[in-house]
Amino acid sequence: xxxxxxxxxxxxxxxxxxxxxxxxxxxxxxxxxxxxxxxxxxxxxxxxxxxxxxxxxxxxxxxxxxxxxxxxxxxxxxxxxxxxx
Amino acid sequence: xxxxxxxxxxxxxxxxxxxxxxxxxxxxxxxxxxxxxxxxxxxxxxxxxxxxxxxxxxxxxxxxxxxxxxxxxxxxxxxxxxxxxxxxxxxxxxxxxxxxxxxxxxxxxxxxxxxxxxxxxxxxxxxxxxxxxxxxxxxxxxxxxxxxxxxxxxxxxxxxxxxxxxxxxxxxxxxxxxxxxxxxxxxxxxxxxxxxxxxxxxxxxxxxxxxxxxxxxxxxxxxxxxxxxxxxxxxxxxxxxxxxxxx
Numbered sequence: 073x074x075x076x077x078x079x080x081x082x083x084x085x086x087x088x089x090x091x092x093x094x095x096x097x098x099x100x101x102x103x104x105x106x107x108x109x110x111x112x113x114x115x116x117x118x119x120x121x122x123x124x125x126x127x128x129x130x131x132x133x134x135x136x137x138x139x140x141x142x143x144x145x146x147x148x149x150x151x152x153x154x155x156x157x
Numbered sequence: 158x159x160x161x162x163x164x165x166x167x168x169x170x171x172x173x174x175x176x177x178x179x180x181x182x183x184x185x186x187x188x189x190x191x192x193x194x195x196x197x198x199x200x201x202x203x204x205x206x207x208x209x210x211x212x213x214x215x216x217x218x219x220x221x222x223x224x225x226x227x228x229x230x231x232x233x234x235x236x237x238x239x240x241x242x243x244x245x246x247x248x249x250x251x252x253x254x255x256x257x258x259x260x261x262x263x264x265x266x267x268x269x270x271x272x273x274x275x276x277x278x279x280x281x282x283x284x285x286x287x288x289x290x291x292x293x294x295x296x297x298x299x300x301x302x303x304x305x306x307x308x309x310x311x312x313x314x315x316x317x318x319x320x321x322x323x324x325x326x327x328x329x330x331x332x333x334x335x336x337x338x339x340x341x342x343x344x345x346x347x348x349x350x351x352x353x354x355x356x357x358x359x360x361x362x363x364x365x366x367x368x369x370x371x372x373x374x375x376x377x378x379x380x381x382x383x384x385x386x387x388x389x390x391x392x393x394x395x396x397x398x399x400x401x402x403x404x
Contacts, residue, residue: 076327084331087400091335094396095342098389105389106350109382110357113375117361120371127378134385141389148339148396152403 083156090151097144104137163246170249174256175236178313182229182263189271190219196275200282207285214281214292218274221299225263225270225306232259232313239317247325247333247404254337255313258397261341262309262348269352270299276356280363290372291359297376298355301383305344305390312340312397322404329404336400343393350386354379 112130116123197215201208236252244252277295281288316333358379365371 080326080328084328087328087332087403088335088338090396091337091339091400092342094393095339098343098393099346101389102346102348102350102386103353104346104350105386106347106353106383109350109354109379109386110360112382113354113358113361113379114364115361116375116378117364117371120365120374123374123378127381130378130382131385134382138385138388141392144389145392145396148392149399152396152399 079156086151086155090148093144093151094148097147098141101137101141105134108133108137164244167241167244167246167249171236171239171241171244171252174252174254175233176256177253178229178236178256178260178263179226179233181257181260182226182233182267185264185267185269186223186226186271187267189268189274190222193219193222193271193274193278197278200278204282204285207282210285210288211278211281214288214295215274215278217292218271218277218295218299221296221303222267222271222274224303225266228306228310229259229263232256232310232317235317243321245321245323245325247322247329248319250330251316251319251333251337254334255316256337257334258309258316258337258341258344259306259313261338262306262344265345266303266306266348269302269348269350272349272352273298273302273355273359276359280359284363284368287362287368290362290368293372294355294358294362294376294379298351298358298379298383301380301387302348302351302355304351304387305347305393308390308394309340309344312336312394312401315401319401319404325404332400332404336397339393339400340397343397344390347387347390351383354382354386 273295277291280291
């Protein structure tokens, strides 16, 4: 392990960072979007006439929640393909 | 001295991977299946006539919820008893990554796929005539909640059966470990989220004034919402695959 250069260290850190970014970045949107879907189902159960409105609102809310997942994806891709060390 | 130390490090990494796989993987299902059993007991206390019905539903749900730790057990056994004679350091790091991947994913999916079981038991005790739609929603929700574990299992197998690559260096070691971490933790959110969506869909049917009529609608909305929630686990899968392929 004595042959690690600075460039290798940076490259390794970037790859580990990519995994951490996407791995932990996926937790929030996953739970949040499931939560939104669940609340939409409960609301449709109470008020089925508004099913269309509730489904649309659920999708908009999920799309906003998804944005942080996409940030994590973009950062992970940048770390893998742009940071060369 | 040097070569002996390397093979010992590889062995250690394999054992650590096996421990993390089943150690983490068993926690979630242990908690979740217990909660499902508790909910079934409450239902039996409220409706003693429904005991056999509730017992059956509980066991079906619990059996489905114990799929993720079974995957974790398979990976742990492969890591423990697989032939690691002449395994290189990169294969050791890949084994550790495989353990983290399936361990973390099975942890979350154990919880996520148990959530609908508890609520289905509760709902069946209150509205026994709706047993069929409750069970259908429960099993569908569990199936979606376990999709990320299948991804994690795939990544684990890719890492376990990684070729030897004797010229791999420090960067490659970190890349395979990072692939496992990415898929393992990336699977956690979507698993739990899909479970929450399924339990709320069961609650939604109970609130409806004409429950039989809304089963189809609520199943569709639940599946749509879960599909969106799964997208982040697919991102994690893509990043993991890129990290494995880069090596």
